[in-house]
Amino acid sequence: MTMAEHPNIKAVADMAGVSTATVSRALSRPEKVREDTRRRVLEAVAAIGFVPNDQARAFRRRASHTVILLVRDISNPFYLDIYKGVEEAAFAAGYKVLMGDARDDDRRIRHYIDAVRERHADGLILMIGRLPDSLRNDRLPPLVVALEAIAGLDLPTVRVDNAAAAFEAVTHLLQLGHRRIVHITGPLGEHLGTARLEGYRRALEQAGIAYDPDLVVEGDFSLSAGRALTLGLLDRGRRFTALFAASDQMALGAIGALKSHGIQVPRDVSVVGFDDTLVAGMLDPPLTTIHQPRREIGQAAMALMIRQLKKSRSAPVPQHCFPTRLVIRSSTAPCHDP
Amino acid sequence: MTMAEHPNIKAVADMAGVSTATVSRALSRPEKVREDTRRRVLEAVAAIGFVPNDQARAFRRRASHTVILLVRDISNPFYLDIYKGVEEAAFAAGYKVLMGDARDDDRRIRHYIDAVRERHADGLILMIGRLPDSLRNDRLPPLVVALEAIAGLDLPTVRVDNAAAAFEAVTHLLQLGHRRIVHITGPLGEHLGTARLEGYRRALEQAGIAYDPDLVVEGDFSLSAGRALTLGLLDRGRRFTALFAASDQMALGAIGALKSHGIQVPRDVSVVGFDDTLVAGMLDPPLTTIHQPRREIGQAAMALMIRQLKKSRSAPVPQHCFPTRLVIRSSTAPCHDP
């Protein structure tokens, strides 16, 4: 007698001398089955080497137990720890995680949203700052937003206080005596960009320093933007003794640009980043930056997702806020400039 | 008349005045359906807002069109470009990619292998160096190995010539006049570790330099290992003018250890890494290292996977070999030591 390639619930039922319904119950809702029946079923399962076909189960239950984590740009190591947190929470709850790369491309974003309609996934954790207009009118699938905010949409969110974090970063520079502080922002069409800019302004205001638009340039979080914008400032002859970048990547680009002009960090210019990515501590000099508890944020986002999926869209929209922390390393120093 | 929450193929069939089979064909194998019938079906699809339930489709076809990419440690940015390549090839072919974190933990590895038995995925792309013994006897799911090798298993593989790459790296150091060259290896129980060590030995041999076991220490690719092992060598008073680490992470750790002893790179000691990760070029000094075409490797691995899934386990085991390239930056310099 040869064993079936993929024994099914029927084979188990036959061997255990019960019905398929009982096998199904014994496996999915053990409490609804008598002790010794359950034992017999489990023995048959083991004997036959039965593995439930989760594809069929998902089909029947209309739930895939899969969640998509959609990020801006997958090649940013920033997301790795987030993913790790999401994956851990998912793994523990029997969920799988699919990672999606939005690349600021409407077609790709749409594709991942559609994946829920096609039942590949039950919901999405968004780490992007906007949705294509073409989607705004559709009925959206279960969503959780992590570290971002999508204008006009009130969604369950895991966030940090970006303005407060930026305020702390800039205040650190002010306390070191800096007065002419450049800010390379994120995209100003999105919350991440405006909130950090807001913190920058508030810090200056509190210190009684006028806001100088010449010292503020709009970036997009990328290394190349950080480099190009800093070079632009230097070319235009802007004078400054400190620079606050809205991401470590841009801080990195800025440092490269400064070095290429023979400007030393932190001797001539202090630099603060945002994110505390892995590289931040390895740079020369190690970067002062804002740390976010990425792993915990990922876990919380997944927890929110699971909750939403279980409660079938309950009323209150949960907002989970995590603290940030300024990590002071060696890229910032007292201002020597009068 | 209200629209169904999730219109199915039957609704489309009714509206288009055809059978469900025709709708199915019109969508999955358009060439098997007459032009105008197809048009009518597509109109109905659009009118109704029908989205195929891929869960049901996968269930019926017994294929999930999902592949798992199982890596050693997800927090290593090295894998991001690989993932990107895999995802691109998958996206283009209508496949999804699930990323799994092995963490050198048998339970986790087993879990991801089981995911195929449970029909979550059709196969796995492995970037790990071993499988738990408990699995060796089982019938394994479709596998592709990328950049690694699993002892005793002859699997479709995308690889680079690690020995040749290491040979090139060490030869570079030899040409700079170095004679006492440390090698921090990968795990010597696995191919990645032994192959690179082999290249190191061959390079020394060709230069007529005796192999000195005191200069070779076994690491595990991690930053902390690089640091600790280098400190160990220094503590033991080993003298060397160059160091070849089997990963950038370990090179990073080594540089940190050297700096902490006041040893400058590359003035006092030249350092070569392996992988050309993002940080390599940003370090101070920028790291000389071995570059691997990660994105292409990811694409090739996915292509091999798809081929395997389509051809239902054909006979010849494809081996795809990619070239590596020594990227010379500033962490290596001529030897000043006699």
Add this chain to the structure above:
DNA sequence: CTGTTAGCGCATTCAA
């Protein structure tokens, strides 16, 4: 080229 029919494997009624 198209329709009819029959399941895929499982979870869930409804009775017993």
Add this chain to the structure above:
DNA sequence: TTGAATGCGCTAACAG
């Protein structure tokens, strides 16, 4: 507590 029967949505024979 258990079994018989039903159908999720779709695709794949098989006829016509």
